[in-house]
Amino acid sequence: MLVKDRMTPNPICGTLDMPVTKARDLMIEKGFRHLPILDDEQKLVGLLTRGTLLKALPSDVSNFSHFEISYVLGKIKAHTIMIKDMITIEEDTPIEKAAQIMADKHIGCLPVLKEGKLAGIITDNDLFNIMVSLLGANQTGIRIAVLQPDRVGTVALLTNAIAEAGGYLSVNVGYYPEEPPDSWVSVCKVKNISKEALVEVIDNLENMKILDLREI
Structure with a gap:
């Protein structure tokens, strides 16, 4: 999955x-939190966020009326x-790289470029939606997390065994746990099999x- 597959194209x-x-x-x-700013040549030159808008307010807004604040702004x-x-990203960047950049830099969005021009924007909300999809949150079935050695063939061994027992894997993802070392956790969503048979x-x-x- 690439950034261009899940970004908002041609943003306002x-x-x-x-x-x-x-x-x-x-x-x-429009219900969004980030507004790219373009110059007269349609080149991306800046970004407004709700945070930058808040910083533009007077330091003690309680001393001003709503009309005065609007007038100042x-x-x-x-x-x-x-x-x-700004930190930007190319549209053909893998989605996990975009997530890593946003997490490392503590930012909520990345303007997306194609050949130097703004092509879209991807936000933390887009990443949350991707996580929901990857983890099959909307899929019913049996969710199982299995700790296994981090060795060649162990994931295939698990999934093949479930399939041979008649189970259908609608989700199969995983992660490296902090402990124990040299291990892997497979997280699967399985249908067409009972909990007892899966165990x-x-x-x-x-x-x-x-x-x-x-x-679930």
């Missing part, structure tokens, strides 16, 4: 001289408060341990 953008009040109203109306242009030193399958496999088993 603002301009350098857009008043902050207009940017704020646009973000509220109306005088401020996007180019004066936008994030200029029996795993119990007959060497060096595999059920960590969690539940019907």
Whole structure:
């Protein structure tokens, strides 16, 4: 899965001289938290976020009326408060790389480029939706987590054994646990098999341990 497969293409953008009040109203109306800013040549030059908008407010808003705050913000242009030193990503980047960048840099979105032009935007909400899809949160079945050695062929051994017993794997993902070392946890969503039969399958496999088993 690549960034271009899950990004929002051709996002709504603002301009350098857009008043902050207009940017704020646009973000509220459309329900998004990030607004790319383009120059006259349609080149990405900045990014407005809800955080940058909050920083534009007077330090003690309690001393100002709503009208006064709107008046002050109306005088401020996007180019004066936008994030200029942005981190961007290419549209053919693997989705896990985008997630790693956003986690490491503690940012909520990445503008996506194609041949130097803004092609889309991907956000932390997009990553949450991808996680829901990958983990099969909307799929019914038996969810099982199995601890196994991190060796060639062990995942195939597990999935083949489940399939041979009549189970259908709608989800098969995994992760490296902190302990024990040299191990792997397979997380599967299985249909067409009973919990008892699934437990029996795993119990007959060497060096595999059920960590969690539940019907969803």
